[in-house]
Amino acid sequence: MASQQMVNSAQMGVQQAAGLQQPQSQQQQQQQQLSQQQDFDPVHRFKMLIPLLKDSLQNVMAIASLNFGHNAAIDNGLKTTEKGNDAAVQRFDKSLEEFYALCDQLELCLRLAHECLSQSIDSTKHSPNLVPTATKPDTVQTESLFYSQYLSMIKSQISCAKDIHNALFECSKKIAGKVQGACN
Structure with missing residues (x-):
């Protein structure tokens, strides 16, 4: 009898857990669909890339400053050009390449948004009025x-x-x- 109760309570626990997982999985699917829709929206993508571009620009400036200081110290004879000292200096070209890649992505987003806007304007220009749907004859x-x-x-x-x-x-x-x- 006690083992039967334990089995029943275990089955109820599994059902409750499954019941909780279904809404969570539905919420996850909805969030994924929303994020996919937002990924296709060039304006939303542009807004997401702006903070990344700001961080990348800060990174480029910081690395350029460090490299400039390092090179100035070498020129002044304060440091030598050993492998250990050069390893601490980050690659400026890599950070600049990342910055330019983000700039290119932003440019593509802006061009796509402009194209979408011009298509929308052309659409309303050549077919400005809609035919009322049969599902809502009263409106x-x-x-x-x-x-x-x-x-x-x-x-x-x-x-x-x-x-x-x-x-x-x-x-x-x-x-x-x-x-x-x-x-x-």
Whole structure:
């Protein structure tokens, strides 16, 4: 009887632990998804890199200062250029390379953010109004298009794309004809 109670209490403990682990694992998955979304957001990535860039710049300046002091001491004859003394001096080129790598990452983040912004502006420019969804018919937006207006806008965009395609196709035929004529 006592062993049965111990088994039951052990099973309840395992179930409780499993019950606690499920919400924790769900929270971990949500945090991972949030961090992955934030990694793709160039503005968030830029904000994360700024403190790293500041630390890297401080590191570059500190190493440059130490190296400058070390070289000045050697020039003044206070130190010799032995292997033991040079080992204490850190590599300036490595820290500068790290700084430039962070600068390059920041530049890429800014370019990506600019590209995203320009695409968003182009998107709102060429399709400024949304079609109201069928799931919320009671909330009609004043700026939204009717479906027939949306269809006519899409048809005009398709027509424009076909015109561009035909113009490029004709141009490629002319270029191909001139190239063949020149080869003969």
